[in-house]
Amino acid sequence: MRLIGTKKIKTSVFISGTGSNLKSLIKFSKQKNSPIEISLIISNNPSSKGLGFAKTFKIKKKILNFKNKKLAEKKLLFELKKSEIRLICLAGFMKILSRDFIDNFGGKILNIHPSLLPKFKGLNTHERAIENREKFSGCTVHFVSSKLDSGKIILQKKVRINKNETPKTLSKKILVQEHKLYPKAILKVINL
Ligand code: GRF
Helix, strand or coil: CCCCCCCCEEEEEEECCCCHHHHHHHHHHCCCCCCEEEEEEEECCCCCHHHHHHHHCCCEEEECCCCCHHHHHHHHHHHHHHCCCCEEEECCCCCCCCHHHHHHHCCEEEEEECCCCCCCCCCCHHHHHHHCCCCEEEEEEEECCCCCCCCCEEEEEEEECCCCCCHHHHHHHHHHHHHHHHHHHHHHHCCC
């Protein structure tokens, strides 16, 4: 499905925490000629700091309890349809979406992960990259499949791991790159 058209692509960002990627995507969406419009923020966590951006930028938000995943995904599909969402950007969203959800959505679903996939899927990526004595780490934007951090890679950015690097310093450096990479990946996929 091609996303390109004359109208802006209605996009939903899913978060669970801080939402710094959400913020950078909102900024990107507000740039002149941006192809996307962020019209719905989803969180599974009512205390996600990132939910504050919904208020600041007057974007509709919805909090869903994923304890009952099937029900949550059903409600989610309803909300996405109601808001005519065609692109989902996962940004620090800590739940795995089911095959059914992915198939039923019909639009594109992207995720950002703080490692050079396929290396270091899952959590604690920075700790593991440093422990493994990697020279580089980075970030990846990929399509979402029902297997964790395994969908087709769209774009990656490499970041050097210095001698005295800590997970904290590495995470900070990579986040800066994440904020640049996600918009670039969106521009790439809308032309696919
Ligand atoms: C980012 O490092 C992202 O790659 C990972 O979770 C973190 C979310 O950060 N999936 P933020 O909530 O966007 O600040």
